[in-house]
Amino acid sequence: MQNKRAYVxxxxxxxxxxxxxxxxxEPYLLAIINFxxxxxxxxLGLNLILGYAGLLSLxxxxxxxxGAYATAILMARHGFGFLPALVISGLLALLMGxxxxxxxxxxxxxxxxLLTIAFGEIFRLVSQAWIDFxxxxxxxxxxxxxNVLGWQITSETDFYxxxxxxxxxxxxxxxxxxxxKYGRAFIAIREDELAASVMGINTSSYKILxxxxxxxxxxxxxxxxxxxxxxxxxxxxxxxxxxxxIIMVIVGGMGRLEATFAGVALMTIAIEFLRPFAxxxxxxxxxxxxxxxxxxxxxxxxxxSFRD
Amino acid sequence: xxxxxxxxxxxxxxxxxxxxxxVTIGYSMVYGMLRLMNFAHGDVYIFxxxxxxxxxxKFQLNPIVAVFAAAVSGGALAALVEFLAYxxxxxxxxxxxxxxxxxxxxxxxxxxxxxxxxxxxxxxPSLFPAQPIRVFGQEISATHIVTLVxxxxxxxxxxxxxxxxxxxxxxxxxxxxxxTASLMSIPINRIITIVYFMGGVLGVIGGILYSxxxxxxxxxxxxxxxxxxxxxxxxxxxxxxxxTLIGGMILGITENLIGVYVSSxxxxxxxxxxxxxxxxxxxxxxxxxxxxxKV
Numbered sequence: 001m002q003n004k005r006a007y008v009x010x011x012x013x014x015x016x017x018x019x020x021x022x023x024x025x026e027p028y029l030l031a032i033i034n035f036x037x038x039x040x041x042x043x044l045g046l047n048l049i050l051g052y053a054g055l056l057s058l059x060x061x062x063x064x065x066x067g068a069y070a071t072a073i074l075m076a077r078h079g080f081g082f083l084p085a086l087v088i089s090g091l092l093a094l095l096m097g098x099x100x101x102x103x104x105x106x107x108x109x110x111x112x113x114l115l116t117i118a119f120g121e122i123f124r125l126v127s128q129a130w131i132d133f134x135x136x137x138x139x140x141x142x143x144x145x146x147n148v149l150g151w152q153i154t155s156e157t158d159f160y161x162x163x164x165x166x167x168x169x170x171x172x173x174x175x176x177x178x179x180x181k182y183g184r185a186f187i188a189i190r191e192d193e194l195a196a197s198v199m200g201i202n203t204s205s206y207k208i209l210x211x212x213x214x215x216x217x218x219x220x221x222x223x224x225x226x227x228x229x230x231x232x233x234x235x236x237x238x239x240x241x242x243x244x245x246i247i248m249v250i251v252g253g254m255g256r257l258e259a260t261f262a263g264v265a266l267m268t269i270a271i272e273f274l275r276p277f278a279x280x281x282x283x284x285x286x287x288x289x290x291x292x293x294x295x296x297x298x299x300x301x302x303x304x305s306f307r308d
Numbered sequence: 309x310x311x312x313x314x315x316x317x318x319x320x321x322x323x324x325x326x327x328x329x330x331v332t333i334g335y336s337m338v339y340g341m342l343r344l345m346n347f348a349h350g351d352v353y354i355f356x357x358x359x360x361x362x363x364x365x366k367f368q369l370n371p372i373v374a375v376f377a378a379a380v381s382g383g384a385l386a387a388l389v390e391f392l393a394y395x396x397x398x399x400x401x402x403x404x405x406x407x408x409x410x411x412x413x414x415x416x417x418x419x420x421x422x423x424x425x426x427x428x429x430x431x432x433p434s435l436f437p438a439q440p441i442r443v444f445g446q447e448i449s450a451t452h453i454v455t456l457v458x459x460x461x462x463x464x465x466x467x468x469x470x471x472x473x474x475x476x477x478x479x480x481x482x483x484x485x486x487x488t489a490s491l492m493s494i495p496i497n498r499i500i501t502i503v504y505f506m507g508g509v510l511g512v513i514g515g516i517l518y519s520x521x522x523x524x525x526x527x528x529x530x531x532x533x534x535x536x537x538x539x540x541x542x543x544x545x546x547x548x549x550x551x552t553l554i555g556g557m558i559l560g561i562t563e564n565l566i567g568v569y570v571s572s573x574x575x576x577x578x579x580x581x582x583x584x585x586x587x588x589x590x591x592x593x594x595x596x597x598x599x600x601x602k603v
Contacts, residue, residue, distance in 0.1 A: 056404060107591045110345065114542050115587055117535065118580035125577040239531075243411055250408045279423060286415030289408055290393050297397055297405045 016164055020157035030156040034228060036268045037163035038221050041170045043248045043260045045217030048174060050246070051255030052186040053210040054193070055104065058242045059116030062123035063093040063215040065237030067222025069127065072140040072232040082146030082153075086223045093219025094212050101211035105204045120242055127234040139233030146227040159228050166224055170217050174257055177213070186210060190255060251292055253299030262301045315446050317568045318561065323452050323521065325560025326459035328540050330514030332552045333466060334386070334507015335537035340547020341483040341503060343403055347410040348389050350533030351417040353511030356382025357432075357525055358425050360516050364433050371435050379512040386508030387501045389413045395497070414531070421527050429526040432519035455521045462513055466506070467549055479503055483547060511537075539583050544595055551595030558582075 023030050046060050067089035074080035074088060100119055104112055127134045134140065146153045146162070153162050177183055188196040189203050197203045226232050244267070252263020270288055274281045292300065335349045360378035363369045369377075393413045397406040436454040440447040470476035481489040482499045490496050515533070519525040536559065544555025562582055567575040586594070 050404075056407075103588055103591075107587050110343070110546075111542055111587055111591055113345070114538060115584060117538075118583050121535075122577045122580050125574065125580075129573045129577070239535075247408055247411065250404060254404070280419060282415040282422075283419035286412040286419065289412030289415070293405050293409050293412075294393075294396055 017161075020160040024157060027156050030160055032268065032272060034156065034159050034163055036264060037160070037167050038225055038228075039245065039248060039268065040261060040264045041163075041167055041221040041224070042218055042245050043252075043264050044170050044174055044257060045214035045221075046245050047249045047252075047254065047257060047260045048177075048186075049211055049214035050249055052178075052190050053207045054190060055207060055211060056110070056113040056246070057116040057211070057214075058113055058239065058246065059100070059118075059120035059123070060215075060218055060245050061237040061239070061241035062116075062120040063097060063218035064222040064225070064241070065123055065127065065232075065234075066093045066096055067219030068226040068232045068236065069134060069140070069222075070219070071223040071226040072143050073133075075146075075227070076140055076143045082148055082223075082227060086220060089223035089226075090216050090219040093222070094216040097212040097215025097218075098208060100215075101208040104207045104211065116242075117239065120237075120239055124234050124237055124239075127237070134234070137234060139231055141231045143226050143230045143232070153227070163224060163228075166220055170220070171257065174217075178257075182206070182209070247289060251289065251299055253301045256299075256301065259299055259301035263299065266300065312446050313568075316448065317564050319448055319452055319456070321561035321564035322557065323456045323459070323560070324518070324564060325557035326456055326463065327514045327518045327556075328536055328560050329463055329553050329556030330459055330517070331511045331533055332537045332540040332544075332556050333463070333510050333549070334504070335511075335534075336541040336544075336547055336549075336552045337479070337483065337503050337507055339541060341486070341500065342394075342398065344394060345407045345410065345538065347407065347534055348393075348413040348417060349386075349507070349511060349537055350535075351414045351421070351527075351530035352386045352389065352508050353382055353515040354525070354527060354530035354533060355385060355417055355421050356508065356512030357515035357519050358421055358430075358527075360512070361430055361432055361519070361525055362425075375513070375516055378516065379509045382512035382515075383505040383508035385417070386504040386511075389417075390501060390504040395500075414534070418527060418530060421530075425527065427527050429524050432516075432523055432525045434523060435516075435520045451521050455517050459514070459517055462510060463553065466510065470549065475499075475502065539579075543583060543586050545592060548595040554594050 019033070020030055023033075042060060042064055046057065049055050049057050049060075070089040070092050071082075071085040074085040075082065080088075100116070103115060107115055128137050130136075148162065151158070153159060178186065185196070185201045185206055188199065188201055189206055193203055225236065229236075248263040248267045249260055250263070251266060252261070253259030267285075270285060271281070274284050277284060331349075331353060334353075335346055338344055338346050338349075356378045359381055360374050363374035363377060364371065367374075389410075393409040394406050397409060434451065436451045438449055438451050441450050441453065442448075443453065470480060478489075478494050478499055479502070481492065481494055482496060482503075486496060489499075511533075515525075515529075518529075540555035540559045541552060542555070543558055544551025544553070559579065563575060563579050566578045570578065
């Protein structure tokens with residue numbers, strides 16, 4: 001069994017590495033895939049927050065933005081390399097997540113959701129208004145080409161590989177986290193918060209931990225976005241983005257990391273196929289969301305045993 | 309900063325607060341009853357307001373007829389959304405599911421409105437006289453006073469309806485306890501439909517009052533309207549009618565004071581900052597009660 005599994009994973013890895021070379025003539029398609037990778041990283045972190053801590057965060061785009069602005073400012077203005085900027089971006093998002101997560105001790109459920117909306121909006125408004133620091137609505141331009149240990153990342157293929165490394169890092173570390181004793185506590189909280197607290201699990205500390213970790217990955221995704229786009233503007237981090245991430249997680253299935261890949265892929269494909277019908281895009285996306293969830297309320301690949 | 313200017317800003321703040329209260333009532337009732345974040349609320353009432361705009365400008369209807377028709381259509385749309393997108397999911401495993409279908413419904417309505425009216429800011433006609441009148445020795449635009457009076461009339465009227473009419477009492481029963489209410493042979497589904505309808509009607513009236521006093525209407529106001537309603541409902545305390553009034557007023561007055569005296573570009577950020585502070589200080593909202601977990 002163990003052997004068979006190794007073959008499957010090895011094969012999958014080979015396919016993933018082969019993708020950009022097979023598509024090297026199709027830069028547009030590869031660009032879509034690269035954005036899909038960004039969303040996959042964001043949504044994996046968000047799924048941890050939503051599916052394990054049960055915290056509805058509509059401010060995830062702000063942490064994405066914190067990572068992106070941190071990398072943009074460090075690299076474009078202070079001459080940092082990509083790797084240090086990436087790490088600092090992730091840690092900064094983690095720190096902000098920790099600060100915003102602190103109120104979960106007092107503020108519960110939907111009120112916390114509103115708190116995240118408020119945080120996201122404040123982030124967006126400040127990034128628009130604080131022109132000296134963030135460049136205002138024009139954003140920050142001219143982010144240099146990232147260099148990872150001598151590897152100049154310029155083409156779509158390079159960015160694909162870099163993104164894949166980050167995505168794999170995200171997935172593997174999250175899997176390890178969930179398999180650890182912390183993960184078992186997360187699952188206990190997810191299944192029944194009251195029972196978990198009676199068993200001696202400090203639920204509010206764990207929730208803050210989960211929230212900060214989820215935000216850490218958003219910071220990484222933002223950092224990647226900054227070097228990939230070479231510009232960062234406030235419009236990348238609107239409330240609509242946070243909503244889209246939540247939609248991807250829920251359509252895929254909450255509390256299941258693999259289901260998130262399906263949700264991200266499904267929504268990206270839907271959005272791309274609907275591009276020709278640009279005038280009716282929102283309408284069709286809205287209709288797809290309603291129909292999918294009416295017939296599969298637990299998400300397309302969700303686990304039906306997961307209860308509120 | 310003269311005293312009369314402060315008074316003027318305050319009156320506008322109270323007017324906006326009363327309008328916010330109107331649009332929050334429907335949101336807060338639905339939320340208190342079903343714990344559903346109705347993301348389509350703002351887009352529903354902006355649809356009604358846009359419809360009123362067309363009836364007034366294109367068809368030159370009598371304002372009363374136009375407002376009535378728009379309010380009823382807004383209410384009907386709210387009820388229709390509930391029937392199509394939320395009802396089947398009421399028993400779903402997770403509350404967040406119907407929140408996402410609500411977001412889906414918001415997208416559908418937004419897109420339709422955009423096709424029908426474009427996403428530009430449209431000039432909404434003034435329905436009330438604009439000449440200044442003297443109140444307490446201060447000159448104030450009549451529009452503000454008339455708008456305020458109408459908004460307060462609807463808020464009080466709705467509260468009297470809830471407290472004294474049979475149907476209103478039934479609504480209060482359902483919002484307290486759905487299973488018990490259904491044992492008392494209250495038709496749950498019909499009551500919920502009525503709540504959505506009334507929330508939509510009051511929302512459209514609020515939307516029209518807002519648009520006519522600022523002479524502007526745009527689709528962008530829909531999502532912002534939802535956030536405003538959510539914020540006001542939470543500040544005041546979910547499901548509480550007096551809380552809705554307090555939340556709406558706090559939001560309306562501070563927004564205007566900050567917009568005039570501090571900075572208009574930071575206005576919304578400061579509004580949200582106030583929200584965060586209130587949530588941290590009093591997590592259940594000003595008039596809300598603490599909910600205990602049940603084993």
